């Protein structure tokens with residue numbers, strides 16, 4: 001039995017490596033746009049995480065597969081990855097001086113054993129007020145273009161964060177303490 005991360009995200013790969021377990025990578029084929037983004041965010045990220053894990057698990061039924069999905073939520077509205085720089089500008093301007101939620105869904109699926117666990121974790125992140133010039137310079141950097149909410153807490157975006165409540169790793173893409181506990185439930189303890 002092998003542990004498999006169903007993800008293309010280099011960030012998730014680095015985070016899972018922190019747990020010290022050996023694992024392999026597979027690319028999930030899931031059309032994220034077909035998911036109803038009017039659903040409550042915890043349900044949405046759990047569904048997407050499970051879809052990614054199940055897609056890979058059908059090809060690797062004997063292995064334990066992890067899928068994950070992250071969204072940013074402001075005033076109950078979901079901010080995914082920005083489509084272009086204009087949308088990134090708008091997202092960051094809205095996040096300025098406010099507290100938003102980052103939700104990550106995690107699914108662990110072992111088809112041959114008929115087992116699946118799906119959970120979601122929330123972290124509250126408060127941005128200090130950002131000037132229009134700062135937003136512009138950050139968008140030009142390009143760092144946030146492939147990230148939910150158009151920023152990277154693990155990069156230069158760190159300087160926007162005044163306060164963070166909850167799991168930091170959850171914001172980067174995998175809630176490590178929760179995932180570790182879930183894997184233990186599958187008899188997979190890394191140490």
Ligand SMILES: Cc1cn([C@H]2C[C@H](O)[C@@H](COP(=O)(O)OP(=O)(O)OP(=O)(O)O)O2)c(=O)[nH]c1=O
Nearest residue numbers: 007008009069070147148151152153171172173
């Ligand atoms: C808010 C925030 C998000 N992110 C990332 C986490 C996720 O990788 C990404 C949200 O997109 P996701 O759709 O969750 O993941 P992904 O497309 O990058 O990878 P895959 O579906 O193959 O697993 O944004 C950061 O890296 N830093 C941050 O501060």
